[in-house]
Amino acid sequence: MAIGITHKFKSLLRLRLRKGKRSKQLTATCQDLSHDDCCRDEVVPEEPVVFISEQPNSLFFQKLPIEVRKTIYSYIWLGAYDNMYHVPNGRHIIFKEGRWYNMRCVMSEVDEDRDFIQKTMDYIYESGQGDLLMWQRRLSSTWGSRHWRCEERIEYGSMGAIDRTDFGSMMLVCKRMYPEVVESVFESHKFIFNDLFTAHRFFVHQPSPYVSHLRDLDITLHTSFRECSPLAINLPKNRVREVINAVKSLPSLHSLRISVDICDRGPWRKLPERDLAIHFKACQALKKFVVEFPPLLAGKTYLFDGQDLDTDAANPESTSMPFTVIRRPPLRYWQFHPGEVEHFKWEMFKRGSQPHCRITLAKSGTAISNPYLVKSDG
Ligand SMILES: [Zn+2]
Structure with missing residues (x-):
């Protein structure tokens, strides 16, 4: 089942992510610096520190082990069209x-x-x-x-x-x-x-x-x-x-x-x-x-x-x-010539003691030697 998500909900998620990122960046600044320092305008880190919450109130993360969570994700990727194809995934x-x-x-x-x-x-x-x-x-x-x-x-x-x-x-x-x-x-x-x-x-x-x-x-x-x-x-x-x-x-x-x-x-x-x-x-x-x-x-x-x-x-x-x-x-x-598909056959033959190979075009009977051949079996 593919998970669908409306445009409005996507916008809401992005908004919340942006707000969360800003507040966490500010928190990080306050935690790492003294109060006086963090309140100065110029004390803004050049590269924002991004914190990832451990989601302590989430039963999904706190109660379920990673193996179960990944099993749940794998079911999400299943789609209605999967059984129509030889390689479903x-x-x-x-x-x-x-x-x-x-x-x-x-x-x-x-x-x-x-x-x-x-x-x-x-x-x-x-x-x-x-x-x-x-x-x-x-x-x-x-x-x-x-x-x-x-x-x-x-x-x-x-x-x-x-x-x-x-x-x-x-x-x-x-x-x-x-x-x-x-x-x-x-x-x-x-x-x-x-x-x-x-x-x-x-x-x-x-x-x-x-x-x-x-x-x-x-x-x-x-x-x-x-x-x-x-x-x-x-x-x-x-x-x-x-x-x-x-x-x-x-x-x-x-x-x-x-x-x-x-x-x-x-x-x-x-x-x-x-x-x-x-x-x-x-x-x-x-x-x-x-x-x-x-x-x-x-x-x-x-x-x-x-x-x-x-x-x-x-x-x-x-x-x-x-x-x-x-x-x-x-x-x-x-297709040796544009617009014309040729059917041909492979033929092995010996010239002296050396094996050789050629292809023969089915319609014309023209023989074309193979330039790459051949290593002797002998
Ligand atoms: Zn393919």
Whole structure:
């Protein structure tokens, strides 16, 4: 249930807060100084001392322990629309045009299938019914395959009733309640970040004093290859590493999902997974820790050194990793030319003793060699 509050009541609260602040500042001045001093006009502290009343007459604060109070707050955040969405407590955090926004995550259960978009494109391609270009745009979403609906809503829609949980009203009740309310907001919601700029600002550049109360995080790092390259990731200033270091030091974190991507949205992908994995490795205490990487191709010849980090029992390294690796499926659709979505297939072949890879366009049969391949299996 969202708490509503009328405009008049908000004004009254602000008025009372202002009056209370003034009287408490005056009291503080009188307490700290002698009577003669405090009555001089010039003895006004440059920075007002803000006192927070312990609310001795409040049964809510004096009788109920903090755990019960936070349980009560968590019920307040429940809304009428929660059961309509796959992640009922999911909130996208966005820093845009100098302001922070939070909007509800509207991902559907089917979006957990990382191949859902391309399966839909398969149907459109075979049946001829549907807009392949529209789904191509979704396939190339920088928000990842799970949050493309949320991106479209934020890009083309506006905040609606489903976003309005009135956190502000609870924060205005009193200064004693304010920190508990903010802590509860951080503890009760899944914070979702879909761009590196926002995540870096939230965790590194201007971290909130309450960030340590975060429990559930979902981060998609859509970054340039330059920032994820083995050389750059270990430089003193690297935004990806700074975000990872900030996140892994959060003491209350229970669940973390990080999707790693690079700006190269074409069919050729490479990623310095092992270097990134070293930085992820320190997140040992998490109950649930998932890292989503770009796809592997057949033969697992797609990594720098052929070493798969997947949770394959045959791979001894996977057992030492504190996270589960999941991968997006390889692309089979792309817009190589404006206005034309091509369907293609991956083919592995050998030239001499070396394995190679290429894609073959379905309509024209044109073969395009993969410039990044290939590490030998041998
Ligand atoms: Zn979402």
